[in-house]
Amino acid sequence: MGARGTAAPRKATRAKAKRKPTSRRPTTNGVPVSSVSRRAARPASRARFTAPDPVRVAAVLEQLRELYPDARCALDFRTPLQLLIATILSAQCTDERVNKVTPSLFATYPDAAAFAAAEPAALEHAIHSTGFFRNKAKAIREACADIVAKHGGEVPRTLEELTALRGVGRKTANVVLGNAYGIPGIVVDTHVGRLANRIGLTDEQDPVKVEFALMPIVPQESWTLFSHWLILHGRQVCNARKPRCSACPLAPHCPRIGVTVSA
Ligand code: SF4
Numbered sequence: 001m002g003a004r005g006t007a008a009p010r011k012a013t014r015a016k017a018k019r020k021p022t023s024r025r026p027t028t029n030g031v032p033v034s035s036v037s038r039r040a041a042r043p044a045s046r047a048r049f050t051a052p053d054p055v056r057v058a059a060v061l062e063q064l065r066e067l068y069p070d071a072r073c074a075l076d077f078r079t080p081l082q083l084l085i086a087t088i089l090s091a092q093c094t095d096e097r098v099n100k101v102t103p104s105l106f107a108t109y110p111d112a113a114a115f116a117a118a119e120p121a122a123l124e125h126a127i128h129s130t131g132f133f134r135n136k137a138k139a140i141r142e143a144c145a146d147i148v149a150k151h152g153g154e155v156p157r158t159l160e161e162l163t164a165l166r167g168v169g170r171k172t173a174n175v176v177l178g179n180a181y182g183i184p185g186i187v188v189d190t191h192v193g194r195l196a197n198r199i200g201l202t203d204e205q206d207p208v209k210v211e212f213a214l215m216p217i218v219p220q221e222s223w224t225l226f227s228h229w230l231i232l233h234g235r236q237v238c239n240a241r242k243p244r245c246s247a248c249p250l251a252p253h254c255p256r257i258g259v260t261v262s263a
Helices: 012-018 035-047 054-067 080-089 095-108 112-116 120-126 133-151 159-163 170-180 190-198 207-214 220-236
Strands: none
Touching (some): 054 220, 080 095, 080 112, 080 170, 112 133, 120 133, 190 207
């Protein structure tokens, strides 16, 4: 995916199980606050968000460019298909781990047809160490079957066609477009989403909404690099639990929204 890191598959069932009983939910005058009323409250908070000053955004981008001049995709690949496979494998796994698995994987399965025809157990074994291997093997086989059936074995070059492939989401599609085809795309992973909020570029939480909020304020030619910059900065400085604001070059331009503890 971007410089490093990927989104985590959600465990919907477990989350559901942990949900508090209705009687313990927040109440107003003893009346449970319904999801409808909570939804109704959101527009009010959104209304307080003001679009970032373009001068400030430009300063942030300039600083990030200086900080990470060699930013690039950390996944090893030679073809768009290899990047697509590596990106699928990088979910909930480090890029370093993926890069250890892919050389032999790509030697065993040289093209989309080979992946599509892969024996499930063999493919699962080959990618076992990346975690979630059953789901990932299924996604790889299905995406490659679609690539063979609908695109003559070549990974398509548009967001619409990429996201139409089974097992390929918007983030993976943007990784492939930006890093394999040079077509700008903003990849929103946990780092990008967190930093975009803290820096005050958006108050959206949903990754797709964050992407759409960032598009008009980041120059299109910088979309791919911007994702790498934020991922690197999120890992090296602005980490989730305790951002190192005192040592952060972005501090003069950052409102540190939502930051309560920092180093
Ligand atoms: S100043 Fe703090 S919150 Fe803002 S980007 Fe730097 S580390 Fe993150």
